[in-house]
Every structure is written in C-alpha cells, then in structure tokens.
Amino acid sequence: MLEKLKFFLSATGNNLWQFRTRNLFSVAIICLSFLTVGIFLSLANNLRATARELAANMTIAFYLDKDLSAAGADTLRREIGRPGFAESVRVVSPEEALERFRASFPELADVVAGLQANPFPPAIEMRVNAKASASKEVAAFVEAARARPGVTDVLFNRDWVEKMQGFSRLAGAVGAFLGGILILTSFFIISNVVKLNVFARKNEIEILRFVGGTNLFIRIPFWLEGVTLGLLGSLLSLALLFIVINLFPVYLGSSLGALQQLLRFRYPGLSQAAALLLGGAATGFVGSATSVSKFLKV
Amino acid sequence: MIELHHIWKQYQKPYWALSDVTLRIEDGDFCFITGPSGSGKTTLLKTIFREIVPTEGQILVNGVNILKIRDSRIYTLRRTMGIVFQDFRLMFHRTVFENVAVPLQVVGVGRKEIRRRVFNTLQKVNLHQKIWEMPGRLSYGEQQRVAIARAVVNNPEFILADEPTGNLDPELAFEIVTLFKEINRQGATVIIGSHDRELIRHFGDNILFLQKGKIVGKEAH
Numbered sequence: 001m002l003e004k005l006k007f008f009l010s011a012t013g014n015n016l017w018q019f020r021t022r023n024l025f026s027v028a029i030i031c032l033s034f035l036t037v038g039i040f041l042s043l044a045n046n047l048r049a050t051a052r053e054l055a056a057n058m059t060i061a062f063y064l065d066k067d068l069s070a071a072g073a074d075t076l077r078r079e080i081g082r083p084g085f086a087e088s089v090r091v092v093s094p095e096e097a098l099e100r101f102r103a104s105f106p107e108l109a110d111v112v113a114g115l116q117a118n119p120f121p122p123a124i125e126m127r128v129n130a131k132a133s134a135s136k137e138v139a140a141f142v143e144a145a146r147a148r149p150g151v152t153d154v155l156f157n158r159d160w161v162e163k164m165q166g167f168s169r170l171a172g173a174v175g176a177f178l179g180g181i182l183i184l185t186s187f188f189i190i191s192n193v194v195k196l197n198v199f200a201r202k203n204e205i206e207i208l209r210f211v212g213g214t215n216l217f218i219r220i221p222f223w224l225e226g227v228t229l230g231l232l233g234s235l236l237s238l239a240l241l242f243i244v245i246n247l248f249p250v251y252l253g254s255s256l257g258a259l260q261q262l263l264r265f266r267y268p269g270l271s272q273a274a275a276l277l278l279g280g281a282a283t284g285f286v287g288s289a290t291s292v293s294k295f296l297k298v
Numbered sequence: 299m300i301e302l303h304h305i306w307k308q309y310q311k312p313y314w315a316l317s318d319v320t321l322r323i324e325d326g327d328f329c330f331i332t333g334p335s336g337s338g339k340t341t342l343l344k345t346i347f348r349e350i351v352p353t354e355g356q357i358l359v360n361g362v363n364i365l366k367i368r369d370s371r372i373y374t375l376r377r378t379m380g381i382v383f384q385d386f387r388l389m390f391h392r393t394v395f396e397n398v399a400v401p402l403q404v405v406g407v408g409r410k411e412i413r414r415r416v417f418n419t420l421q422k423v424n425l426h427q428k429i430w431e432m433p434g435r436l437s438y439g440e441q442q443r444v445a446i447a448r449a450v451v452n453n454p455e456f457i458l459a460d461e462p463t464g465n466l467d468p469e470l471a472f473e474i475v476t477l478f479k480e481i482n483r484q485g486a487t488v489i490i491g492s493h494d495r496e497l498i499r500h501f502g503d504n505i506l507f508l509q510k511g512k513i514v515g516k517e518a519h
C-alpha cells in the first residue's frame with residue numbers, strides 16, 4: 001500500500017513539475033476564481049454583520065397622546081410588553097426625551113433653550129429580540145399598535161436592517177454568479193490541462209496497462225493532480241484575500257467616506273475558508289475526473 | 299499453456315490480418331513467430347495479451363477464455379505476462395530502478411521486497427551498476443535490457459516479445475535473445491516475434507511461420 005502511495009505521489013509530482021507552465025496557469029485561474037468568490041463573501045459577511053448589529057439594537061418607539069393619563073400609559077406599556085419578541089419595554093417621559101435630544105444634538109442647544117414648551121410627547125420604547133426583528137409578526141404588531149387609542153405614531157426603523165440584509169444577499173448573489181462563472185472556467189481549464197497531461201503521458205499509461213495496472217491505479221495520479229491544482233489555487237486565493245482585507249482600508253478605505261462602513265471586508269470564518277479550500281479541491285477533482293474518464297481509455 | 303482456436307482478425311475489409319490461426323504453445327516453450335513485415339506477427343502477439351480483440355475465434359490462456367474477461371479485469375491476465383517491445387517503451391523521466399519497479403508497485407509489493415527483486419533482476423541482465431541512471435543515458439542494448447528486466451521482475455508465466463532485437467545490432471541482438479533463453483530455462487514460456495533469420499536459426503526450438511496472416515509452417519527441434 002505504501003509503495004502504491006509512493007508511486008501515486010511521485011507520478012503526481014512528476015506530472016506537476018514536467019508541465020509546470022500550464023499547471024501554473026491553471027492554478028492562477030483557480031486562484032482568481034476563488035479570490036472573486038472570497039471578496040464577495042467577505043463583503044457579504046460585513047453587510048450581514050452590520051445588519052445583525054442594527055437588528056440587535058433595534059427599538060420601536062410608540063408615541064403617546066400628550067393627554068393620556070399615567071394609568072392609561074401604564075396599561076399600554078403592559079400590553080405592548082406582552083409579545084414574546086419584546087425584550088424590554090420602558091416609558092420615556094417628555095422630559096427624558098428632551099434631555100436625550102439635548103445630549104444628542106448639543107449644537108442645537110440654543111433652539112432648545114428658546115422653546116416655550118416641551119415639544120416631545122411621552123413614548124413607550126420597546127427593544128425587539130434581534131432574531132424576531134425581521135419577522136412579519138413584529139410588522140403586524142406595529143401596524144395594530146398604530147390604531148390603538150392613545151398611540152399617535154409608531155417609529156420602527158426596520159428599513160435599514162432590511163436594506164443591509166438585501167445588500168448582503170445581493171453581494172452574495174453577485175459573488176456566487178461571478179464566482180460560479182469563473183469556477184466553471186477553472187473546471188474547463190483543469191479538465192483541459194489534465195487532458196493534455198493524459199496525452200503527454202500516453203506512453204506511460206500504456207506501460208502501466210501492459211504491466212497489469214488497474215484502471216484505478218492509472219487514474220489516481222491524474223485525480224491527485226487535479227485536486228492538487230485546485231487546492232493550490234484556492235489556498236493561494238485565501239492568502240491573497242487576507243492581503244486584500246489588510247491592504248484595502250490602508251489604500252482605498254479612506255476615499256470611500258461614508259461607504260467605508262459598508263464596503264469593509266471581514267475575514268472569512270474558519271468554515272468559509274475550509275469551504276473555499278474544499279471547493280478548490282472539488283473543482284480540481286471533478287475537472288480531472290471528467291477528463292480522465294473521457295480521454296483515458298484503460 | 300496458450301491455445302488459439304481459429305483466430306481471425308480484420309482491421310479493414312477485405313484484408314485479413316489473421317486468417318484462421320490455430321496454435322498451441324506449451325508451458326516452458328521457447329517459441330519464435332516469424333514472417334515478413336505485415337505477415338501478422340504483431341497482431342498475433344497483441345491478441346494473446348488482449349491488446350487486440352480478434353474478429354472471430356477463441357484464445358485460452360491456462361484454460362481461461364481471455365476474450366470473455368471484462369475490460370476492467372484485463373489486468374489479471376497482464377499480470378501473468380511480461381511484454382517487451384521493439385521500441386522498449388521505457389519511462390524516460392524515471393530511473394532504471396523506477397522503471398523496473400513499476401510491475402511490482404502495481405501489485406502492491408513491499409518496499410524492501412521491491413528493492414531486492416529489482417536489484418536481483420538488474421543483476422541478471424547485468425545492469426545493476428546503472429540502477430540509478432536515467433534510461434536516456436543508456437545505450438539501445440542497455441535500454442532493451444531494462445525493458446526485459448521490467449518484463450521479468452514479477453516472475454511472469456509468459457514473456458511476449460515483439461521484435462525485441464529490431465533496433466539492435468547483431469551482436470547485441472544475440473545477447474538479448476540469450477537473455478530470453480536464460481529466462482526460459484528458469485521456467486517462463488517465451489514467445490518472440492521476429493524476422494531475424496540468423497537469430498531464429500540459432501535459437502529457435504519452435505518456429506511458427508506466418509504469411510499474410512496465415513500459419514504456413516511449423517518447425518520443432
């Protein structure tokens with residue numbers, strides 16, 4: 001068994017070295033394909049994380065009628081706090097709201113000082129469970145609350161969360177589309193490179209057949225060759241992705257202004273990195289297996 | 299034992315490369331198949347190791363009809379045979395050792411055993427001192443001896459050689475056939491396709507004469 005393994009590795013090594021130019025070319029194409037996938041994956045990661053952060057901090061403000069009694073406000077608070085997705089509910093008095101405004105917009109202090117009366121209505125603030133923030137249940141609850149007596153308006157900033165989630169899906173889809181095309185290209189390139197290697201090794205394949213080599217024995221080095229090319233390409237793409245992630249903010253980040261937050265790259269997770277590597281190996285294997293089964297008649 | 303019963307082979311109509319060939323080669327035979335170019339020597343040898351499937355007929359190797367073996371199981375037949383070609387068919391990017399070791403690696407022989415058997419075989423063909431050379435650096439005679447070493451390293455029952463001396467000068471050709479004779483003495487059945495009359499006259503125990511795909515004569519000494 002060990003001797004067979006040695007033979008496979010040596011045959012694979014020989015193939016890779018002897019045809020190094022075309023092999024390097026296919027590694028470069030695989031690398032480019034997986035780098036494209038990786039970049040969009042990293043962007044989608046960032047957008048998804050931003051959406052998660054927004055969702056985690058999401059509150060719904062129910063503005064109340066100024067004339068509502070304290071008991072009425074308390075009844076509403078209890079009702080609003082009843083659904084399972086409500087993490088916390090508190091009443092914000094007009095005074096507290098004014099204080100917050102002052103703290104948030106110190107440059108408008110003069111305007112606030114000139115006010116005759118406190119313009120802020122009392123409100124009930126509900127913190128929503130991050131997992132439920134995008135659910136229809138919350139949207140229906142908000143709509144129903146608008147119609148409640150004592151509630152004058154409801155502010156629910158779910159749009160941003162939805163936008164972030166939408167961007168994230170879009171980035172993922174663009175990555176999958178572009179990456180898919182490029183991976184398909186890689187597949188054909190590996191398939192053709194292995195085909196050329198099969199033709200170049202015709203003599204050796206014939207010798208192996210004459211000395212009693214099984215189909216599997218003859219094919220394994222070519223499969224290994226495809227897998228190695230795929231793995232090398234995807235490994236290189238991961239290395240380049242880390243360089244891009246580190247260098248992007250230094251060279252381009254500041255010129256993006258407000259978009260910097262959205263177009264920030266995040267490192268792929270361990271499972272994503274493993275998926276990229278496995279994807280490379282799988283592309284290499286399928287590419288070479290297709291070629292070998294088609295052109296290697298043993 | 300190899301038996302061919304009424305073998306016909308046609309590559310292209312209306313020519314028959316083999317016409318109704320029937321023969322029997324006993325275990326331990328040293329047999330020459332001879333005839334002019336295009337007489338069917340190579341086709342005949344190729345049908346025996348099932349590189350070519352005859353149009354009609356039956357071939358039995360040790361009683362097994364090899365035409366009924368599935369393509370994916372042909373290796374079982376080939377492992378009983380050592381095949382030598384006129385053009386040596388060596389792997390030129392591998393050392394002499396690696397070339398000779400291939401039939402053993404194919405069947406999964408252990409590392410130490412491979413070293414021992416390759417060295418012993420190369421010693422028999424007097425090439426043990428060139429074990430780590432690349433074949434391209436050897437003379438034609440030496441290259442053919444490497445091919446012979448590869449053919450015999452796993453002690454096959456049958457050695458099939460197609461014009462093994464075709465590229466060699468008479469002296470080297472003599473040396474190579476002597477080597478085959480020695481292998482035959484050790485128990486292998488040897489079948490050589492050749493048109494070298496001088497060699498056949500000197501070494502031929504059993505001679506089959508082919509002409510236009512037909513056996514036109516047999517000689518046994």
